[in-house]
Amino acid sequence: MSAKIEVKQLRKSYGSNEVLKGLDLTVQDNEVVVMIGPSGSGKSTFLRTLNKLEEPTSGQIVVDGHDLNDPKVNMNKVREKIGMVFQHFNLFNNLTVGENVMLSPVQLGKVNKQEAEFLARGLLKEVGLEDKFDAKPQSLSGGQKQRVAIARTLAMKPDMILFDEPTSALDPEMVGDVLEVMRNLAKEGMTMIVVTHEMGFAKEVADRVIFMADGHIMEEGKPEEIFNNPQNPRTKEFLNKVLNV
Amino acid sequence: MKKGRIGWISIVATFFILVGLALVNTDKIHADDNTYQIGTDVTYPPFEFANDKNKYVGIDIDIMKAAAKEEGFKVNVKPVGFNAAVQALDAGQLDGVIAGTTITPERKQKMDFSTPYFKTGVVMATGKNSKVKDFKDLKGKKVAIKTGTAAATYAEKIQKKYGFKTVTFDDSDNMYSDVVTGNSVACFEDQPVMQYAIRTGIKLKIITQPLTSGSYGFSVKKSHNQKLLKQFNAGLKKLHEDGQYGKIVSRYLGEKAVAAQEKEHSQNSFWDLWKQNKDALLGGLQQTLVLTILSIIFATAFGVLLGLMGVVPSKFANGLSTVIIYIFRGLPLLVLALFIYTGVPNLIGQKIPAFVAGIITLTLNEGAYTAAFVKGGIEAVDDGQMEAARSLGLPYGKAMRRVILPQGLKIMIPSFINQFIITLKDTSILSIIGILELTQTGKIIIARNLEGFKIWTMVALIYLVIITLLTWLSKWVERRMNA
Ligand SMILES: Nc1ncnc2c1ncn2[C@@H]1O[C@H](COP(=O)(O)OP(=O)(O)O)[C@@H](O)[C@H]1O
Ligand SMILES: [Mg+2]
Numbered sequence: 144m145s146a147k148i149e150v151k152q153l154r155k156s157y158g159s160n161e162v163l164k165g166l167d168l169t170v171q172d173n174e175v176v177v178m179i180g181p182s183g184s185g186k187s188t189f190l191r192t193l194n195k196l197e198e199p200t201s202g203q204i205v206v207d208g209h210d211l212n213d214p215k216v217n218m219n220k221v222r223e224k225i226g227m228v229f230q231h232f233n234l235f236n237n238l239t240v241g242e243n244v245m246l247s248p249v250q251l252g253k254v255n256k257q258e259a260e261f262l263a264r265g266l267l268k269e270v271g272l273e274d275k276f277d278a279k280p281q282s283l284s285g286g287q288k289q290r291v292a293i294a295r296t297l298a299m300k301p302d303m304i305l306f307d308e309p310t311s312a313l314d315p316e317m318v319g320d321v322l323e324v325m326r327n328l329a330k331e332g333m334t335m336i337v338v339t340h341e342m343g344f345a346k347e348v349a350d351r352v353i354f355m356a357d358g359h360i361m362e363e364g365k366p367e368e369i370f371n372n373p374q375n376p377r378t379k380e381f382l383n384k385v386l387n388v
Numbered sequence: 389m390k391k392g393r394i395g396w397i398s399i400v401a402t403f404f405i406l407v408g409l410a411l412v413n414t415d416k417i418h419a420d421d422n423t424y425q426i427g428t429d430v431t432y433p434p435f436e437f438a439n440d441k442n443k444y445v446g447i448d449i450d451i452m453k454a455a456a457k458e459e460g461f462k463v464n465v466k467p468v469g470f471n472a473a474v475q476a477l478d479a480g481q482l483d484g485v486i487a488g489t490t491i492t493p494e495r496k497q498k499m500d501f502s503t504p505y506f507k508t509g510v511v512m513a514t515g516k517n518s519k520v521k522d523f524k525d526l527k528g529k530k531v532a533i534k535t536g537t538a539a540a541t542y543a544e545k546i547q548k549k550y551g552f553k554t555v556t557f558d559d560s561d562n563m564y565s566d567v568v569t570g571n572s573v574a575c576f577e578d579q580p581v582m583q584y585a586i587r588t589g590i591k592l593k594i595i596t597q598p599l600t601s602g603s604y605g606f607s608v609k610k611s612h613n614q615k616l617l618k619q620f621n622a623g624l625k626k627l628h629e630d631g632q633y634g635k636i637v638s639r640y641l642g643e644k645a646v647a648a649q650e651k652e653h654s655q656n657s658f659w660d661l662w663k664q665n666k667d668a669l670l671g672g673l674q675q676t677l678v679l680t681i682l683s684i685i686f687a688t689a690f691g692v693l694l695g696l697m698g699v700v701p702s703k704f705a706n707g708l709s710t711v712i713i714y715i716f717r718g719l720p721l722l723v724l725a726l727f728i729y730t731g732v733p734n735l736i737g738q739k740i741p742a743f744v745a746g747i748i749t750l751t752l753n754e755g756a757y758t759a760a761f762v763k764g765g766i767e768a769v770d771d772g773q774m775e776a777a778r779s780l781g782l783p784y785g786k787a788m789r790r791v792i793l794p795q796g797l798k799i800m801i802p803s804f805i806n807q808f809i810i811t812l813k814d815t816s817i818l819s820i821i822g823i824l825e826l827t828q829t830g831k832i833i834i835a836r837n838l839e840g841f842k843i844w845t846m847v848a849l850i851y852l853v854i855i856t857l858l859t860w861l862s863k864w865v866e867r868r869m870n871a
Contacts, residue, residue, distance in 0.1 A: 196775055223781030233776035237794040246790060247780040292776075299780055 146205075147172050147303055147334045148193065153202035155188055162188045164358035165202070170303070173332045177345040177366075180355035181381055186338045189355070190305045193336075194218075194225045207302060223251065226296030226304035230311050232288040234280035234295070240267065241276040244295045253299070266294040270324050286317025293324055303334035310341060340385060346370060354378045423462040424483040424616055425739075426452060427473030430828075431559045431835030433649070434584045434640035435488040435506075435604075436467065438832045442668040448486045450636045451505060452606070455623025461616070467832065468742070468822030469558055471536045472730075476821075477609050479730040481739050484608045484616055488578060490538035491605040500612075501605035502620050505633075506580065509598025510539045513582050514574045515567055516591045525573075526552035532563040532572035539576035542600060561835045564590050584641065588649040590838070661842050665833050672829025673850055679743075679815045679825055683750035684808050690751050691758025698763040701784070709759065716756035721817045725749040729821040746818040754811045761807070765800035766792060801869065805862035809855055816851075826850060 148170040155163040162185045170176055178186050191197040193204060195211060195218055204211045209221055235243050244263035248254045254262060267273050270290035280288060289309055296304055306325065310318045322344050329335060329348045339345065345352055345366055352369040354362045354377070362375040370386075373379045428436045428448060436446035444467055456463045465486075468476060474489075476482045478498060490508055491501045514520045520529075523546060531552045533540035543554060555572055557563040560581065566572045568591050577585075579598050586592055606624075608617050627633040639645060656664070698709035716724070729745040740748075769792050777787035819828035830847040834840050 194779055196779060219781050219783050222779055225779070227776075227779035229772060229776060231772055233770070233772035235773060235776070235791050237791065237798075247777075247782055250782055250786050250790060295776075295780070 145172050149205040151203040154200045156200045162358050174350045175329045175335045176351050177349040178338045178353045184356045185358045187307050190307050194222050223299050224302045226301035228292055228306045228309050230308040232292045240278045240291050244298045248298050266297050270294050285313045286320050289321045306337040308338050423464050426463045426465045427468050427482040427485045429470040429487040430467050431561050432488045438836050447640050452486050455620050458623040458626045459619040475730040479733045481733050483613050486606045488604050490602045499607040500610055501607050504603030504605050506604040508578045508602050510542045510600045511579045511582050511594045512574050512576050512596045513592040513594045520573050523550040526550050530555050530572040532566040532575040534563050543576040587646050658842050668829055672826040676815050676825040680812045682747050683811050686751040687754035690755035692762050694759035695762025699766045713756045713759050716752045721753050725821050742821045742823050746823050761803040765796040768799050769795045801866050
């Protein structure tokens with residue numbers, strides 16, 4: 144096992160509001176890390192600094208051996224290898240489902256149009272949506288959109304994928320299909336950081352669970368440790384709230 | 389990334405090359421060293437007016453041309469309006485002005501005058517059946533004057549004493565109409581012009597003796613074009629000596645000339661008027677269309693560029709875009725046109741042809757509006773779209789072009805159509821700098837035949853037809869893009 148992501152003393156402030164207060168985290172190859180924590184604790188911000196959708200205020204992030212502070216690092220190249228799946232899917236509304244999946248591999252010259260179409264159809268099949276190739280995103284349900292978004296991310300053949308509450312915007316009956324796709328990815332050895340409130344998924348799939356609050360990592364450990372025997376009172380409080388609803 | 393940048397650079401480059409070409413081209417037309425640009429009024433019969441073939445004639449124009457012929461220089465006489473002519477002269481856009489300009493001490497501070505060529509004096513005229521007998525009857529009433537004229541200066545001087553209000557006009561015929569229709573009770577005008585207007589059918593009467601005595605002179609900017617001034621004086625002297633001067637004057641003031649002009653003022657049917665003026669109006673329309681199309685092209689290029697500058701991740705570009713939009717949206721189009729045509733040449737010491745000044749004016753103004761809705765359209769696209777594109781590794785330019793712009797464009801299309809129509813309408817404002825587009829053509833025809841109602845109806849109908857066509861075209865394009 145080798146480190147995919149190494150974060151040291153990461154800080155991020157919006158004006159005088161410090162959102163990330165010095166985080167350290169190492170994610171190994173093939174590892175599935177689930178992040179939990181109350182809303183506003185900085186989970187999204189943390190994920191977004193990893194591919195520099197947000198510029199960190201200070202600290203070091205090393206992805207696949209590339210120090211993101213190094214001005215010579217081509218961020219576009221790094222991003223090709225870190226997939227990201229958003230809570231609100233963010234499918235490209237001007238393109239069909241197939242085009243959504245094909246856009247970046249073609250635009251970045253990874254494959255030609257025909258190869259891209261072949262690739263896209265294959266990925267859509269994997270997520271159970273082979274018949275939606277020519278559909279417009281607007282015509283899909285939330286769960287279908289999220290699965291297309293995952294296929295779109297996979298089209299770049301990423302080394303790791305960041306999921307930011309991928310099922311939070313879905314109707315309950317849609318959640319299962321998306322989690323199924325994610326579970327399969329985990330099985331295939333994809334490195335993943337998943338922010339989610341799906342505790343069942345965390346228990347089953349996560350190699351490690353991280354509890355975040357107030358911009359700090361409060362506690363981390365194996366799922367059974369965190370869920371059955373949390374040490375930090377904040378973790379206990381949080382789990383009590385989410386598990387007893 | 390690289391390809392995208394080159395795309396933009398080439399658009400910008402094309403824009404400047406086209407403007408450059410336009411400048412060079414029009415410059416070439418006027419660059420003939422022996423040709424002087426002479427400004428004159430739009431309507432000041434018998435000194436300058438368009439005849440029934442819409443050719444500019446009149447005592448001023450014939451004297452100018454005859455003097456030029458005698459002395460072997462060339463002139464290009466441009467009917468830009470008295471006020472605009474005086475400003476353009478000061479800006480160096482024109483070499484001389486012959487526009488029934490009364491020689492006054494104030495004007496002598498800014499201009500050098502030729503030897504006087506026509507005697508004049510200010511008179512007051514009222515409607516045919518007016519009860520106004522003298523200045524005292526003007527108390528509390530409105531009086532029409534024409535901007536920048538010696539008659540206006542006189543009226544303003546006595547205004548306080550007799551307690552009347554003034555209404556200003558740019559053209560003599562509008563000033564007369566205001567008195568004929570009774571909006572104003574009287575107007576002040578130069579005697580020969582007023583006499584001529586009445587003789588040719590304007591329903592006014594002169595009720596004072598000449599209140600001042602003065603003379604008309606040809607003028608150049610103070611201490612400039614002295615050679616032209618000398619040549620004119622020498623030419624004028626010859627015209628007096630060999631009798632040409634007398635012939636020119638009687639050509640316009642003789643019984644026959646006046647009768648012909650009077651006929652022009654008699655009632656004509658709408659259809660007859662259309663037939664008489666069709667060519668002139670369609671010529672004006674053509675100019676309007678050329679202005680519109682070029683302005684739309686340049687304004688769209690400029691506006692899209694400026695709008696993009698407003699959204700790219702660069703604080704400097706954003707700020708610059710905001711400032712430029714603020715300035716050119718804030719300035720009234722009229723002010724911008726005059727500033728570019730008569731203000732900027734003062735600064736850069738080079739003439740800007742009216743046509744080019746007009747295109748630049750519309751490009752800046754319409755471009756600023758375009759930029760604002762381009763910016764708005766792009767900002768209206770959900771941020772998540774850009775984030776998703778960037779997180780896939782797409783560079784900013786590619787993400788913009790493939791994902792954001794196509795969505796933004798859809799939002800912008802109605803605004804574009806609207807802006808194209810506004811641009812077409814706004815070309816009419818360029819009449820102020822003497823561009824012979826549709827509105828200015830209408831003004832000139834009315835100056836001659838005083839058929840304001842019918843001619844403005846024709847002009848309005850032409851605008852409506854064109855705007856309807858433009859709307860249809862735009863909707864068609866919109867449907868095709870959405871398909
Ligand atoms: N672009 C931003 N500007 C200012 N504050 C922000 C921005 N994004 C997030 N924040 C703040 O950062 C804190 C953490 O937000 P976030 O990372 O979204 O939390 P979580 O994902 O854990 O709910 C919140 O207080 C939020 O208001
Ligand atoms: Mg969040």
